[in-house]
Amino acid sequence: MSEEFLKVARAAREAAAELAPLPRAPKDRALRTIADALVAHAAEIVAANADDVERARAQGTSEAMIDRLRLDEARIGAIAEAVRQVADLPDPVGEVVRGSTLPNGLELRQLRVPLGVIGIIYEGRPNVTVDAAALCLKSGNAVLLRGSSSAYSSNTALVKIMQDALAATEVPSGAVQLVPGQSRDSVKELMRARGLVDVLIPRGGASLINSVVEESTVPVIETGVGNCHVYVDAEADVELAVQILVNAKAQRPSVCNAAETFLVHADVADAFVPKALAALREAGVTVHGDERIAGYGPDIVPVTEEDFYAEYLSLDIAAAVVGSLEEAVAHIRRYGSGHTDAIVTRSQGAARRFVSLVDSAAVAVNASTRFTDGGEFGFGAEIGISTQKLHARGPMGLPELTSTKWVYTGEGHLRTSEGTVVCG
Known part of the structure; x- marks a missing residue:
């Protein structure tokens, strides 16, 4: 030295x-x-x-x-x-x-x-x-x-x-x-x-x-590395889910607790995805979606494996439709960074199962990923x-x-x- x-x-x-x-x-x-x-x-x-x-x-x-x-x-x-x-x-x-x-x-x-x-x-x-x-x-x-x-x-x-x-x-x-x-x-x-x-x-x-x-x-x-997810459950309040997703992605996209991927249960996709895409489009967000997501809009960028791993820190988000809560959890375990992952649901059972299965530093239930922060948790500075x-x-x-x-x-x-x- x-x-x-x-x-x-x-x-x-x-x-x-x-x-x-x-x-x-x-x-x-x-x-x-x-x-x-x-x-x-x-x-x-x-x-x-x-x-x-x-x-x-x-x-x-x-x-x-x-x-x-x-x-x-x-x-x-x-x-x-x-x-x-x-x-x-x-x-x-x-x-x-x-x-x-x-x-x-x-x-x-x-x-x-x-x-x-x-x-x-x-x-x-x-x-x-x-x-x-x-x-x-x-x-x-x-x-x-x-x-x-x-x-x-x-x-x-x-x-x-x-x-x-x-x-x-x-x-x-x-x-x-x-x-x-x-x-x-x-x-x-x-x-x-x-x-x-x-x-x-x-x-x-x-x-x-x-x-x-x-x-x-x-x-x-x-x-710091934050590949954060928002999972919209089959029993989600659609309007609430849209608001949470847009806040998690667009309120401040360049920080580690911003959402980088959203997953939506197939049973609620028809009700949720068109509204989510319209709200994200209005916020200036580019959606990188799988084939199911792409079917809801002509401006969807085809998603890649790299997109699912990405911490964009920009007005971009990856998206996919999943068949079950367990499939959403498997996706998060594969691609996530263990920072913050959220579920939007009216089902207490689904919320408890998501919390028990997702192995991240913070798990949000019916709230934006943007709250994972020392100041927001009441710790003061971090x-x-x-x-x-x-x-x-x-x-x-x-x-x-x-x-x-x-x-x-x-x-x-x-x-x-x-x-x-x-x-x-």
């Missing part, structure tokens, strides 16, 4: 040890200090961001991506307010997850503790730099940030402002670090920093997440939505950025071959 990388990684490691035992009050003060500093240095951030935007335009980046990259004073104010909201959230560190007094008299507690050093690899939006840092600091963790090279000037400015703000607080400034360099080598260094970094969280598209999972020697929490099964699953708030330790307290308890002996 390069000396540059080792320097920031070791600084983060040292800062994590100092940060972990701090109580809530100094962490909250530090976060509010960061929020004030972001607002005070907004002009400096905007100037750095202008360099990134100019470079992106010169490289032919789409205006949609440039909009995600761009920062102005209003957006910086919103980022600062989000940091203040994190400060207001409960501190998970020290929470007793469970506890008891054992038959031998030992008092046993399982406590939440910080993970240590968290590496975040992410694309595009520079607001993630601040959001991720705030969540990590609140949960007692140091953070190594490796954002997109397209936002390098913005991220450099943001991290320096946060570090300078922390220097005036009890939280060590080394707790927020930017991984040096813009090449893929710097990403590889972060992925191979086992022993210096405790966990990696990739935030971005499928190719980024797959690359990190396959190449990292540091434990990884997968987040670091991402985990689609794996170990440690964390679904929206990852502050508690999911902690591990646990066991603490047991005795009065001179000794373990012997005969049992427990209490000395004194």
Whole structure:
């Protein structure tokens, strides 16, 4: 590893040890200090961001991506307010997850503790730099940030402002670090920093997440890929199903909890599909349908196997008619990403069966997939939505950025071959 990388990684490691035992009050003060500093240095951030935007335009980046990259004073104010909201959230560190007094008299507690050093690899939006840092600091963790090279000037400015703000607080400034360099080598260094970094969280598209999972020697929490489904059951309320589907697809198509496929039971297809196609057409959505779906409209694009696997993140949706709830579940198990899948039905039995059979991080009954979100679930801010099964699953708030330790307290308890002996 390069000396540059080792320097920031070791600084983060040292800062994590100092940060972990701090109580809530100094962490909250530090976060509010960061929020004030972001607002005070907004002009400096905007100037750095202008360099990134100019470079992106010169490289032919789409205006949609440039909009995600761009920062102005209003957006910086919103980022600062989000940091203040994190400060207001409960501190998970020290929470007793469970506890008891054992038959031998030992008092046993399982406590939440910080993970240590968290590496975040992410694309595009520079607001993630601040959001991720705030969540990590609140949960007692140091953070190594490796954002997109397209936002390098913005991220450099943001991290320096946060570090300078922390220097005036009890939280060590080394707790927020930017991984040096813009090449893929710097990403590889972060992925191979086992022993210096405790966990990696990739935030971005499928190719980024797959690359990190396959190449990292540091434990990884997968987040974000969302091939979400809406299944319209034979006993669905048709009007309600249309509204849910359009909201799930078109309310904000570029996010991971947007629907990418709808499935409809054959028994309700004649009543549902024409209305759904008309509503989707009005919302600007292109439908990629199977032969049955294609029979309901001339503008249906023939669906492919790749379409069923796709996370479009656009105004496109795949569609198919199925013969049963079980066939819908089989389709979801084959093509889905384990993020969020929904059923629309008036049958409690069908809803219960769907919930029990669909193995996803979130399952919605008569509701849009768009609700799978930390804020909507009442957790406050989130670091991402985990689609794996170990440690964390679904929206990852502050508690999911902690591990646990066991603490047991005795009065001179000794373990012997005969049992427990209490000395004194």
